[in-house]
Amino acid sequence: MTLKIVPAILCGGSGTRLWPLSRSHEPKQLQTLFGEHSLLTHTALRMNATPNSEAPLIICSQAYAAEVENQLFENGIPSSAILEEPMGRDTAAAAGIAAHWVNENLGEDAILVLVPADHYIEDMEHFHTAIIEAAQTAQQGNICTIGVTPDRPETGFGYIKRASEKLKEAPGYPVEKFVEKPDAETAQMYIDSGDYVWNAGIFAVRGSTYLNELSNFEPDIYAKVLAACNCARTETSPNGYKHLQYDPLLFSAIEKKSIDYAIMERTENAAVVPAKFGWSDVGSWASVRELGNMDKNGNNLTGDVRIVDSSNCLVQASGRVVALIGMQDVAVIDTPDALLVCHTEHAQSVKKVHQALEKDGHSTALGHGARSKSFASRQRGWARNWLFNQALPLWADIGLDREFGGVYEALNMEGKPLHDMGRRFRVQARQVYAFAHAHEMGWKEGAHALESPLNYMLKHCWLETGGWGHIYNRDGSLLDGRIDTYDQAFALLGLAWAYKVTGEKRVLEAATKTKELLFNRLRHPIIGFVEGIPATTPRRANPHMHLFEAAIHWMELFGDEQMADLAEEIFELYTQRFCVDGLLREYFHEDLTPLPERANERYRLIEPGHLLEWVFLLRKYAKMTGRKTNTTAVLEAFSDTYGIAPETGLVMNYCYPDGTHPENVNSRLWPQTEYIRLKLSNDSLPEQRKGLEMLERLKKHYLNVSGENMGYWHDEVDGAGKVISSNSPASTLYHVLGCLMPLINEKTASD
Numbered sequence: 018m019t020l021k022i023v024p025a026i027l028c029g030g031s032g033t034r035l036w037p038l039s040r041s042h043e044p045k046q047l048q049t050l051f052g053e054h055s056l057l058t059h060t061a062l063r064m065n066a067t068p069n070s071e072a073p074l075i076i077c078s079q080a081y082a083a084e085v086e087n088q089l090f091e092n093g094i095p096s097s098a099i100l101e102e103p104m105g106r107d108t109a110a111a112a113g114i115a116a117h118w119v120n121e122n123l124g125e126d127a128i129l130v131l132v133p134a135d136h137y138i139e140d141m142e143h144f145h146t147a148i149i150e151a152a153q154t155a156q157q158g159n160i161c162t163i164g165v166t167p168d169r170p171e172t173g174f175g176y177i178k179r180a181s182e183k184l185k186e187a188p189g190y191p192v193e194k195f196v197e198k199p200d201a202e203t204a205q206m207y208i209d210s211g212d213y214v215w216n217a218g219i220f221a222v223r224g225s226t227y228l229n230e231l232s233n234f235e236p237d238i239y240a241k242v243l244a245a246c247n248c249a250r251t252e253t254s255p256n257g258y259k260h261l262q263y264d265p266l267l268f269s270a271i272e273k274k275s276i277d278y279a280i281m282e283r284t285e286n287a288a289v290v291p292a293k294f295g296w297s298d299v300g301s302w303a304s305v306r307e308l309g310n311m312d313k314n315g316n317n318l319t320g321d322v323r324i325v326d327s328s329n330c331l332v333q334a335s336g337r338v339v340a341l342i343g344m345q346d347v348a349v350i351d352t353p354d355a356l357l358v359c360h361t362e363h364a365q366s367v368k369k370v371h372q373a374l375e376k377d378g379h380s381t382a383l384g385h386g387a388r389s390k391s392f393a394s395r396q397r398g399w400a401r402n403w404l405f406n407q408a409l410p411l412w413a414d415i416g417l418d419r420e421f422g423g424v425y426e427a428l429n430m431e432g433k434p435l436h437d438m439g440r441r442f443r444v445q446a447r448q449v450y451a452f453a454h455a456h457e458m459g460w461k462e463g464a465h466a467l468e469s470p471l472n473y474m475l476k477h478c479w480l481e482t483g484g485w486g487h488i489y490n491r492d493g494s495l496l497d498g499r500i501d502t503y504d505q506a507f508a509l510l511g512l513a514w515a516y517k518v519t520g521e522k523r524v525l526e527a528a529t530k531t532k533e534l535l536f537n538r539l540r541h542p543i544i545g546f547v548e549g550i551p552a553t554t555p556r557r558a559n560p561h562m563h564l565f566e567a568a569i570h571w572m573e574l575f576g577d578e579q580m581a582d583l584a585e586e587i588f589e590l591y592t593q594r595f596c597v598d599g600l601l602r603e604y605f606h607e608d609l610t611p612l613p614e615r616a617n618e619r620y621r622l623i624e625p626g627h628l629l630e631w632v633f634l635l636r637k638y639a640k641m642t643g644r645k646t647n648t649t650a651v652l653e654a655f656s657d658t659y660g661i662a663p664e665t666g667l668v669m670n671y672c673y674p675d676g677t678h679p680e681n682v683n684s685r686l687w688p689q690t691e692y693i694r695l696k697l698s699n700d701s702l703p704e705q706r707k708g709l710e711m712l713e714r715l716k717k718h719y720l721n722v723s724g725e726n727m728g729y730w731h732d733e734v735d736g737a738g739k740v741i742s743s744n745s746p747a748s749t750l751y752h753v754l755g756c757l758m759p760l761i762n763e764k765t766a767s768d
Contacts, residue, residue, distance in 0.1 A: 021071065021127045022152050023097065023224075024064035025115040028057055028077035028085060028134040029105050033371040034301045034364065037355035038333070041375065042080050042384040042395065046134040047088065050299060051309045054092065056135045057085065061094045063138060064130075067145050069152075071127075072097045074118060075134075076111045079103050079406070082260060083398020090256045097122075098251075099258055101402065103265035109279035110271045112220070113231055113242035114249075118261070119224035128152040129227065131220040131276075137308050139295025147292035151221035154189035159288040160222040160230065160281065161189050164214025166293040170204035173300065173365075175216040175277075178207075179289050192287035195277060214291050217298075220276060230286070235279045241271045250406065262406045265727055266432070301364035302348040302357075306331035320351075331361070355381045378717060378738070386710065393760075396709050400760040403720075404753070405460050407728035412750055413452065413466035421492050423473030424448045427744040428729050430722060435744060439488045439496050442478050443504045445470040446485075446511035447751040453514035454754060458761060464518050471515050474508075475527060484534050484550065500550040502539050505531055506563035509580075513570050532579065535564070543608050545590055555604040555612060555620060558595040559627060561587050565634055572641065588638060591631070592646055599651045600674055601628055622671040622679070625660025626688030628652040629668070633695045653695070660688075665738045666714055668692050682736035686719045686749055690756035697759035712756075 032045030039045035046057045054062070057075075064073045072095040077085050079101040089096055100114050112131055119129045130148060138144045147163050154161040164177045175198055179190040195216065199207065207213035232239040245267040252260050281287050297304050306329070309317040316324055320334030327344040334351050341349065348364060350357040359367060374382035386392060415434060416424050423445055425434040448470045456463025477493030478485050484500035485508050512528040515521075541547045545561060548554070565587040571580035594609040595601055604612050604620040612620050632649045639645040659676035662669045667684035668691070689711055696708025718738055719730045722745075730749060732742035 020069040020149070020152050020156070021123060022067060022069050022148070022221075023071045023119050023123060023127050023129050024067060024073040025112070025119075025129055025131050026057070026060055026064060026073050026075050026134045027108060027111055027131060027218075028075055029102065029111065030135070031371075032135060033368045035299075035305070036367055036371040036374075037350055037352045037357050037381060040371075040384050041382055043084075044081075044135075045299065047081060047084055050305050051137075055088055056137075056299065058088050058092050058094070059138075060132060060134045060136065061089060061096075062092070063141065063144070064132060065094055066141070067130075067148050069149070071123065074098055074100060074115055076100045076102065076115055078105065079262065079402040080399050081395050082402065084395050086254060086256060086258050086260075086398075087394055089258065096258055098261055100261045101263065103263055103268045103407065105273070106268065106271045107273040108218075108276045109231065109235065109238055109274045110242055110268075112222075112227060112276055113238065114246055114261075114263070116222070116224035116227040116231075117242065117246040120228065123224075125223065125225040126156075127224060128155050129220075129222055129224050131218075131222075133218050133298070135299055136217070137295075137297040137299050141294075143292060143294035147290055147294060148219075148221070150188040150290045150292075151219070154184065154187040154288050154290060155221040155223055155226070157184065157187045158223070158226055159184070159187065159189065159286045160220060160226065160284060161288040161290060162192070162281065163217050163219040163221075164289045164291050165217045165296045166291055167204075167208050167213065167215050170201055170208055171215065172198055172201055172204055174198060174298070176204075176207050176213045177216050177289050178213050179291065181212070184288060187288070189288035189290045192281075192289050195282050214289060215296075216277075217296060220281075226286070227280075230280050230284055234283050235272075235274065238272050238274065238279065241267065245271065262402060264410070265407045266411070269727070301361075302331055302350065302359070302367065303361040303364040306348065306361065329361070352385065354386055380710075380713060383713065383717075392709060393705075396712055397760045399716075400712075400757040403728070404455070404757050404761065408750065408753065409452070409455055409460055409466070409728075410462070411728035412448070412747060413462060416448070416747055417466070417469045418491065421473075422469050422476070423491075423493075424470045424747055426748075427746045429744050430731070432722075432727060432729055432745075436491060439490065441488050441504075441748075442474070442485050443501075443507045444746075444748045445474050445478065446504070446507040447748050449474065449511035450507070450514050451750045451754050453511070453518045454758075456518050457514075458758070467515060467518065471511075471519075471524070474511075475523060479527070479530070483530070483538070485531070487549075500534075500539075502535075502546050502549050502560040503563055504549075505535055505539065506560060506567050509535075509567035510563070510570055513567065513574055517574050536579075544594070545587075545609055554607060556607065556609060557604055558591075558601065559603065561590055561595070562627065562631055562634065565591075565638075566630075569634060569638055569641070584638060585642075585644070588635070588644055588646075591635070592648075596646075596648050599648050600655060601631055601652055602674075603627065621673060623655075623660075623674055624671060624688070625656040625668050626670070626685075626691050628656045628660070629688065629691035629695050632656075633691065633698065636698075656692070662736050664736055665718065665734065666711075667718065667734070667738075668711075670733075683733055683741065684718075684736075685733045686715070686730055687752040689715045689719070690749075690752040693756040694759065697756070708759075 031041045032039035035045045038048050049055050074097050082101045119127050151161040176196045178193045245263045248264050250262045306317045311317050315329040317331045321338045322332045322334050323340040325342045327341045329346045331348040346361045426438040427435050449467050452463045452467035487499040487501050488497035508531050516524040539546050568580040568584035571577040597611045632652050635649050659672050662682045668688035669682045693708045693711050696704045718734050729745040731740045735741050
């Protein structure tokens, strides 16, 4: 039977023993440790050259799938598919999704060869021979691993004991047992016996065989792998690479377990092919030193390094001179934001440093920061994956009320809807906008998702007396009939985008009624627009800002002259009334003159998030019309200087006009999104970097729910970064979508 080999490169793990080059979101397999390529690229080139081989599958984290594709594309390496895991579930699950893909696409006889992305292979010819022999052994129904013939009593590897006789009609040997990492004396005994090999973590198996074994030994893992695979989405990138993306809720349900524990130590079909091809798992800086070019004193040097009277050292310099004098057996790894110095005998302990940094939430544990080559690319890949494959699908599923229609106000922190919470009209309108705009960005399900909140709005929320009510019960009955101008602004925004997507007459009619209400009943007799019906005081700039936003969208989408006049009117209000002494204020008298300094403390507070929103909208309006105001620079500078919480680096909810901070410097999620959107929309590379760095902080503080980025969020943290909110508001999707749009729609200058 002709061999058909399908390499599957396991590109997970964080390689923490190789910090600071390897980081949680930019792990060692994506880094260049020796030669001209990353470990992943070396492995992909090696597997692509295997005889009888299909283009490799890549199994990796969604977080860096974009960087994986970039490296493959830049080096001209094809891929059968990139399988994106929303979160790590160990090798039993990774092999399961690969086996399912092979079974479905290449048939039951194709041989899946699982190889780690981060290993070093010296002798390509002998490696390929071992792969062929393992595949031939797998053809006979075995799960065959490749065992590396040991050349030293290594205590850091697991061992495999093989039988004395080969299998019939196959080049492999039956496995007698797997053994854990031994002590030095036992390891020497293994070598002396000649029956033991190192477990290199390379497996060959038919896809159908693996799934059968998984079903037998781990039926729950098998069922959940199958469920995740059956719901996977396939997308093709502009470079022609296929990406499979898995539902995070389904995938997170899979138990974490390795192939070794799940199957290999339990199956009667385990086999091993002994081989010797110069192998290293590249597990520490000590092993990296041995793999590169060394001088006569055993020093492995990269970058601008000066060394005197030193031996057996590994030095990697980055951007500055590194000098060593009188040193032996030392690793020095210098990166722009972190420096490691350690004795190579203690290289395994580097992992402890990474763990401590990660526990403290230090940025150097996660990634290389905004100055790294792959940072913007990684953030863009994350943004598209998280928004289109986690957040939007979750809110368009769990966030929709299948019984009464509409969207839920919020989810609890287990991702379950809060059925009894009153529904603000603005949330229905915001979700219409979010789903419609996402549809225009390429999320195909958006047109269908927007129907539920749109139908709920049109059926229940327009009052008989005119206007959209404020709060509703789940069944659509009215809870608060106040006509809030802020709500009407979001009605106009949502209806604009709903009409853009659907073209339905009923949507345009609803928008027309809303405009009539705004201009005929919500105008203030002195200036601007009232807070609502009934009118209240003090008056605020914020409803006017959202009318400004809605007007800009109607101008942009449809060239609406009436809304263009509204936008100009509010621009004038900003310049003449809302901006006082160069700084935006929140609250005003009846005639929109500023409240006195002795006013209620609450009315004196500045919201940095609102400053950032105004700056974004004013600059957008300037690009559309040429109408500019120099005060945007002042608002942005004020937010950057006084609006950032000192301990967390997050945008605070409030500060005072003189830049002082209130006692509680809490930070909600939405101001962070306004900061990110503004910075990423800037043509300046340093400003874009600020936005990307804030996005990292946003992910850390708000999106990390129960250890995973599941598509919903925490709403608020205190000044120390502790979560103080108890639910995940649906209204935030509008903000999150806005901040990720610059990453998804356009390339940033940092690429």
